[in-house]
Amino acid sequence: MSDLKNDTFIRALLRQPTPYTPVWLMRQAGRYLPEYNQTRARAGNFLALCKNPNYATEVTLQPLARYALDAAIVFSDILTIPDAMGLGLYFAEGEGPRFERPLRDESEIRKLAPPDPTTHLRYVLDAVSQVRRALDGSVPLIGFSGSPFTLACYMIEGRGSSDFASVKKMLYQRPDLLHRILGVNAEAVTAYLNAQIEAGAQAVMIFDTWGGALTTSAYEEFSLEYMRRIISGIEREHAGLRVPNIVFTKGGGGWLERIAAIDCDAVGLDWTVDIASARARIGAQVALQGNLDPAILLSSPKAIEREATKILSGFGSGSGHVFNLGHGISQFTPPENVSALVEAVRRLSLAYHQEPRQ
């Protein structure tokens, strides 16, 4: 189906048979790796690392050199889009992302426009092309974006938030303004993901990190609806090959049926969801990705193997599962525990992919 030497990740997303369960880890290139911290120090800071395709390529490949992972994900940040819109992304040391010019008044919101990814986000596309060449078909490359709602949270709050007071105030008092932002974001994300596919991404993922902070009806109206638009607007095939997509709403375990119904190929699960019941609920329509609690990687190889087994046996036999964490890896993870996980998933998952006996 492709010139990929290892296409288990793509096949699992399309619910086709694979010899074992493929595995990759959200934020697999990151601060838990000493070599990542060295590159970051050379780059100067996190944003300089993201914006330099050479450095971004270097750190994207680092976890693949250590572990037998079945996919690479281009190193970038979900906030590149609002930065390209002119909001002025910066990182306050130890305090996470901030915007110099958060969206505060109606006139700014009216002026908001989707950026042209081929100019303002060229550095991401260059990193995608460069990583794709460097991978040389060893494993597929994932492109990604934040969801329109998750981007809006940062754009309106101007930073991370625990209660999203400003976003929710707008949602309940001026839903028209929030819809305007979300419409622009959905258009921007669609163009951005398509540009990543053109540049070489072989699968794409939408991270809806904050959709789970909403009520069910607000989630449908302000997050899911805009992801639906993206899914219907992105390329499903490129150069004759399927480009599968994954939608992940953290805290969205109550809405799996609704997420599966937007016609995505796979649904990401956070660790609070029991994967056996998730498969029973939506496994006939979509592949599932997840869902080890990242905190388990702080424990021991023995505990990691036990908990990975629970997830593999929970999903059970057959295709349609991509093993992953239920959220990004912690910076305090001992790198050798990641080895233990990747090795355990490969070894233990074989039993769930045997050919049926005649």
Next chain:
Amino acid sequence: MSDLKNDTFIRALLRQPTPYTPVWLMRQAGRYLPEYNQTRARAGNFLALCKNPNYATEVTLQPLARYALDAAIVFSDILTIPDAMGLGLYFAEGEGPRFERPLRDESEIRKLAPPDPTTHLRYVLDAVSQVRRALDGSVPLIGFSGSPFTLACYMIEGRGSSDFASVKKMLYQRPDLLHRILGVNAEAVTAYLNAQIEAGAQAVMIFDTWGGALTTSAYEEFSLEYMRRIISGIEREHAGLRVPNIVFTKGGGGWLERIAAIDCDAVGLDWTVDIASARARIGAQVALQGNLDPAILLSSPKAIEREATKILSGFGSGSGHVFNLGHGISQFTPPENVSALVEAVRRLSLAYHQEPRQ
């Protein structure tokens, strides 16, 4: 059934008919009220306020003077139990609760013992008695506790946490130690809630604020199991009257059937849960409490009325619903918006409690 002038809250928890849907708000006595801030300033700080029954009584009654609420909840903190165990609770200004002596090594954990509520937590019981007398039967008084797991989170981390790295490390590497802490906590909470019932609490609630951070199987083993023990150990009747209980796991929307199965009277719902589907899932076994997003109170009376209507109509006709927020009220809530909510719930809920026409 009692000498209560308004027993709608108790009746709704027991799924008996009421003329309207009773309402109270988690953290209804709090920083959004100017009179609370005045009392707190007089007391000196939050902990001094909790530990002085006169001040605690005063602030407990403040929201009832403003709003037609159907229940009072004794003003206290969930961390009184670990404080009584000798961990040294204090509040760092603007940074939330801390413990001077968090549980770090095995010998401290082995020494842990449930405190005698009638001595070490006397100040809470005195506040309960005093509030009960002051209420004079106007509305029922709720007693409460944190869940064993939620208390353990603070006891082990020594403070709030976003990832519960220390607790989870113990959970996966030394589950025996965590079970030891949880066993002591469950015994302590049972004795504490029974002492509050003896002192005058007419209903009790268990706040499982952090159970939602667990995987499904860890939730069952490390949080729900210990709440089950408490429910089976607390008094269900006092002085000939039923004392209903409420169990609330924030982020527990995926586990409602399991929660209802521990034989509690009512299940609290956070705002992410659709109350119509919650009723369909567990409404035949338990009453439901919730579940307005507290952020809605930051908007306008019109939006508040619209969202309250969604919840009332979502639950639908009949008994078994206590209106509440899905989490504690925000300190930035305009007090007049609470008036709008309480008034709207009373007025709009009448339609769902009419006698069926012959």
